[in-house]
Amino acid sequence: MEALIAARAAQAGWNALSPDARVATLGRARVLLAGRLEALERALGRPDPVESLTAEILPLLAAIRFLEREAPRALAPRRLGSHGRPAWLPGVDAEIRREPVGVVLVIAPANYPLFLPGVHALQALAAGNAVLVKPAPGRSAAMRILAECLAQSGLDPALVAVLPEDPGSAHAAIDGGVDKVVLTGSSATGTSVLAALAPRAVPSVMELSGDDPVFVLDSADVALAESAIRFGLALNRGETCIAPRRVFVARRHEAALRDLPVPVVPFDGVETALAEAARSPCALGASIFGEEREARALAARVRAGYVAINDVIVTSADPRLPFGGRGASGFGTTRGIEGLLELTAVKAITTSRGPRRHLEARRPGDAALFRAWIAAGHGPGLATRMRGFLEFIRLAIARGR
Secondary structure (H helix, E strand, O other): OHHHHHHHHHHHHHHHOOHHHHHHHHHHHHHHHHOOHHHHHHHHOOOOHHHHHHHHHHHHHHHHHHHHHHHHHHHOOEEEOOOOOOOOOOOEEEEEEEEEOOEEEEEOOOOOOOHHHHHHHHHHHHOOOEEEEEOOOOOOHHHHHHHHHHHHOOOOHHHEEEOOOOHHHHHHHHHHOOOEEEEEOOHHHHHHHHHHHHHHOOOEEEEOOOOEEEEEOOOOOHHHHHHHHHHHHHHHHHOOOOOEEEEEEEHHHHHHHOOOOOOEEEEOOHHHHHHHHOOOOEEOEEEEEOOHHHHHHHHOOOOOOEEEEOOOOHHHHOOOOOEOOEEOOEEOOEOHHHHHHHOEEEEEEEEEOOOOOOOOOOOOOHHHHHHHHHHHHHOOOHHHHHHHHHHHHHHHHHHHO
């Protein structure tokens, strides 16, 4: 497909720029986006403009600023010093590099048509990739404004292509040979896309369906819990993947919360609630209301990619936080530094210097020398290690004669 061919051609030049130069372009786009609020609000088409501003536009702008500040450092090559280097590799220096994967296909959801695909696309660009975005039906307008702002900021337009809304455009891009796919959608959509990716061994990030539990403990502020749950249910008309879906309530609070509109399940012990919550195949997010130490202890045991304590849906508002699910809720990470690095490939580079090399021809006695080395470094007990060390020294001296 033409968009993919153009994106791949443009990506090489984009990757040749430093991360600082790339995020500077994104920063200019951030300023332009902030100047087009009315157009973005119209494109999003929400009845409540405050929701457009707070649920999509402001978090996206914060995510760009986060990339401006953090991406160059996160993407910088990392040199490994001599500390921890195996002694049998003298003179070997090592470096870890993060390189772009190439062309990333972002398959966008209908519920957050700007924020979610926007963050994925911008992180891919910061990492040096080109991006193809397949919007949900009827949800292209806001992404097209983002693409326009990026182009006006100096980005080659081929680096961010907004594809037709027809699902066939995503499959055409996969058939054409994209290098990674980031999908936000239902488990059924994820399964379909994974089937298309498998024969080509294309890696992916899957942010899929949620079935998020809320735990209201004995120690909870019930009024706070009720207010937060109702907010989470109402946000974006209930179309939020980490909105509350099931509420597990300590029995003493059952009467106060029985009028909530989602299932309310009373429990007598937290173990019962945990076991019941774990029956769902989804594991995206969760919320816990209660005394902080008790809630933190429970958070460590909940199977989920994100847990909010005494709140709901905070992760969307904080660009530092990574996000991802488990089980039927998908795999891989978006957002935060972890989401940025998810859109890179790791390369290790070693450089050998000096006259000594580990590729020397075998000599008689090498096996005994390395048995002594292993005993000295890893043997059971101090006496064994000391004997191994002394034997290694004896053999090494004899070898050098």
